[in-house]
Amino acid sequence: MKTAMFSRLVLTIILYSAFTFYISWNVHLWLQSTFSVNIPGLVVAVIFLLSYSYVLARFLKKLLFLKYIGSYWFGIIQYTLLLLPIADFIGWLFIFAGFSSDRVIFWVGTVVLLGMISILGLGTFNAYNPVIREHEIEIEKETSFSSLRVVMASDMHFGHLSGKTHANRLVQEVNSLNPDLILLPGDIIDDDPEPFIQKGFGSIMENLSATYGVYGVLGNHEYYGGGIPIYTKEMQRIGIPILMDETVVLEGGIQLVGRKDKTDRNRKHIENLLESLDETKPIFIMDHQPLELVQAAEHGADLMLSGHTHRGQMAPNHLITRRIFELDWGYLKKSQLHAFVSSGFGFWGPPLRIGSRSEILLIDITFTKNSLRT
Structure with a gap:
C-alpha cells in the first residue's frame, strides 16, 4: 500500500x-x-x-x-x-x-x-463579490408558525485569502436578509483554526443574528487542520454550536440534524440519526458533502443543505463535480426532500471563480400542513 x-x-x-x-x-x-x-x-x-x-x-x-x-x-x-x-x-x-x-x-x-x-x-x-440566490419551497409538516426564512452559507474557508473583509461581507449580507435561522454546512475555516482565532474572525461571526439561532457542521477541511476541539470551542464561545452527529429541536418543533463530515469514518449512519425523530414535524439536515440524498428522503427528511463542491470553482471543473455527485449545485426535489447544494461563499486555493460565483442561499419556507398555526 x-x-x-x-x-x-x-x-x-x-x-x-x-x-x-x-x-x-x-x-x-x-x-x-x-x-x-x-x-x-x-x-x-x-x-x-x-x-x-x-x-x-x-x-x-x-x-x-x-x-x-x-x-x-x-x-x-x-x-x-x-x-x-x-x-x-x-x-x-x-x-x-x-x-x-x-x-x-x-x-x-x-x-x-x-x-x-x-x-x-x-x-x-x-x-469576492457574492450573490444572493433566492428560493421558495413548501413543506407539508406541522410547526407553530406558517413560514420560516433560512439563510445558508457554506465553504467560507476563512483564514488568509478569504480574510476578515470577506467575513464582514458575509455578516452584513446575511443579516440584511433578516433570517429566522442561519445554517453553515461546513468548511468555515481553511484547515488550520489558528489564523481564524488569532485574526479575530470569531468577533466578526458572533454578529450573525437570527431569530432561532446560528448552527454549523464540520467540513472536510476542519478535519484536515487537525484542530477540531480548538475550533469547536471557539465557535461555542461565539454562540455558533457545531453539530456533530447531533440533533437539536428548534422553535416550532423543527428538528435540525448536523452530521459529521464523510471524512470521519466513525460518523453515524443517516438512518441511525433519523430513526428516532418525529416525521410529522420538519426535519432539516446539514451534511457538508451532498451524499445520501436517497437515504435522507427515505427517512423523512424535508430539507438538506450541503456545500463542498464549489461547483468546480473554476470551469470546466464543474464537469467533474457533475459526474461525481447526483446534485453538485443548485436545487433538487426528491420525494418530500428539498436538497440544496451551494457553490460556497469563499473558495479553496486560488481566490478565483470562473463559471461560478460566491453565493449565499436565501430559502423561504412555507409550512402547508399546519394544525398548530398561529
Whole structure:
C-alpha cells in the first residue's frame, strides 16, 4: 500500500514538473521573441519556484506571500494548460503557412497573456463579490408558525485569502436578509483554526443574528487542520454550536440534524440519526458533502443543505463535480426532500471563480400542513 502511494506521489510530481517546464518554455520563447531576452535557465527557475510556492508555504508558515502566490498559481497553471496547447497549435499553423515565427510567437503569446489577465480579473471579482440566490419551497409538516426564512452559507474557508473583509461581507449580507435561522454546512475555516482565532474572525461571526439561532457542521477541511476541539470551542464561545452527529429541536418543533463530515469514518449512519425523530414535524439536515440524498428522503427528511463542491470553482471543473455527485449545485426535489447544494461563499486555493460565483442561499419556507398555526 505504501509503495503504491509513493509511486503515485512520484508520478504526480513528475507530471506536474513536466507541465511546469512546458509553461516555462513557452514563457521563454515569448520573452525571447518580444524583448530579445534569452535567459531560459532563469525563467525555468522562477516558474518552478512559483509552482511549488504553496508547498513551501506549508513549511515556511511565516512567509505568507508564498501561500498567496501558490494559491493564484493553481488557477494560472490550470488555464495556461488549457490555453497553451491551443495557442501552440495555432502558432505552428501560422508558421507553417509562412508567417514570421517571431511575429507569430509575439501575437499568440500576447493574446494568451491578455486572456490570462482577463481570467484572473473576472475570477477574482466572482470570488469576492457574492450573490444572493433566492428560493421558495413548501413543506407539508406541522410547526407553530406558517413560514420560516433560512439563510445558508457554506465553504467560507476563512483564514488568509478569504480574510476578515470577506467575513464582514458575509455578516452584513446575511443579516440584511433578516433570517429566522442561519445554517453553515461546513468548511468555515481553511484547515488550520489558528489564523481564524488569532485574526479575530470569531468577533466578526458572533454578529450573525437570527431569530432561532446560528448552527454549523464540520467540513472536510476542519478535519484536515487537525484542530477540531480548538475550533469547536471557539465557535461555542461565539454562540455558533457545531453539530456533530447531533440533533437539536428548534422553535416550532423543527428538528435540525448536523452530521459529521464523510471524512470521519466513525460518523453515524443517516438512518441511525433519523430513526428516532418525529416525521410529522420538519426535519432539516446539514451534511457538508451532498451524499445520501436517497437515504435522507427515505427517512423523512424535508430539507438538506450541503456545500463542498464549489461547483468546480473554476470551469470546466464543474464537469467533474457533475459526474461525481447526483446534485453538485443548485436545487433538487426528491420525494418530500428539498436538497440544496451551494457553490460556497469563499473558495479553496486560488481566490478565483470562473463559471461560478460566491453565493449565499436565501430559502423561504412555507409550512402547508399546519394544525398548530398561529
